[in-house]
Amino acid sequence: MKNSRLEQSLINDWWYSVDRWLLGVFILLLFIGVILIFSAGPVVSARMGLSPYHFVIRQLLFLPVGLMLMLGVSMLNAREVRKTCLILLALFIFLTFVTIFLGHGVKGAKRWIRVVGFTLQPSEFLKPTFIIVSAWLFSQWRMDRLFPGHWIVFTLYAIIVVLLLLQPDFGMTFVVSMVWCLQFFLAGLPLMFAFIVGGFFLVGGFLAFKFMPHVHVRVMGFLNGQGYQVVKAKLAFANGRLTGTGPGEGVFKHQIPDTHTDFIFAVWAEEFGLLMVLFLMGLFCFIMIRVYTIALKEKDFFNFLALSGLCTEFGLQAGINMASAMNLIPPKGMTLPLISYGGSSTLSTALTAGLILALSKKIIGGKYL
Secondary structure (H helix, E strand, C coil): CHHHHHHHHHHHHHHHHCCHHHHHHHHHHHHHHHHHHHHHHHHHHHHHCCCCCHHHHHHHHHHHHHHHHHHHHHCCCHHHHHHHHHHHHHHHHHHHHHHHHHCEEECCEEEEEEECCEEECHHHHHHHHHHHHHHHHHHHHHHCCCCCHHHHHHHHHHHHHHHHHHCCCHHHHHHHHHHHHHHHHHHHCCHHHHHHHHHHHHHHHHHHHHHCHHHHHHHHHHHHCCCHHHHHHHHHHHHHCCCCCCCCCCCHHHCCCCCCCCCHHHHHHHHHHHHHHHHHHHHHHHHHHHHHHHHHCCCCHHHHHHHHHHHHHHHHHHHHHHHHHCCCCCCCCCCCCCCCCCHHHHHHHHHHHHHHHHHCCCEECCEEC
């Protein structure tokens, strides 16, 4: 009975301290993802010669795991978040290293390893865990300038970037780099170092465009407006008009290879129309505005850095996916958080959402829960 009352108290404390608006929007995004996988999944399955509901069934297996992961992580306190992410970061750095040599290759990139019949992309989990660990180290550096937290973060960042480039995964490298720069800037980045980092990205981008054929092809396709998937995605947006063709009635999902992952936003646009496109974009904007507002009110510097980084990562990934589908930027091969198909994508974004919920909880009884 004592344990029962204790568990009940923990759940009650969590319910009264968690941000229910954020929780509700995260769950709504997961529900939207299920609707779109039911629409796009069978089409992709037929194209690949798989059973009609192959992707639907797999996503429905990932969904409850992702939901439980999000809720479980949201119940952690700040100290438990730091310890958990430190262990997970070390684990997934190792698995990402292993993937380079033993990974499963898709479209010229080795990013996946097979685990019990499923493919896992370890690098997906580097983003949220690295954000938490770097926020922890930066906050310790701010409290004690003799502690080399910024140099430790720089070393971890260099290791992660090298691993991502060896796969290669330029989209994720970009996201990790942007979030790292933001956290470093908020922690007190010297202005000269900011110019050095900016120059490094400009030179790196030019070299990638010049000497890496697939990067060159994507950029030139974007500039010329000739990418096959992008052209079809634009036609899907046009066909959706204001109110859409209706659930499951989209035509262009039959012609876009990656409708269940990278271009799932085009399916939403065609079948639900401009109004629902704006609604979906509004959900992501709501998350970012609310989390940034909570972060700005934070007195704990670790929470401020961690929430700012997690929110930027979540919003940046969503923005890149939607902008790619609308041909505003070159295609990046990045999923739409909590919506696109994929076990690694679903679990990693659920982890990010859980961390945001954990660190944005209200104070009850004079302490963070």
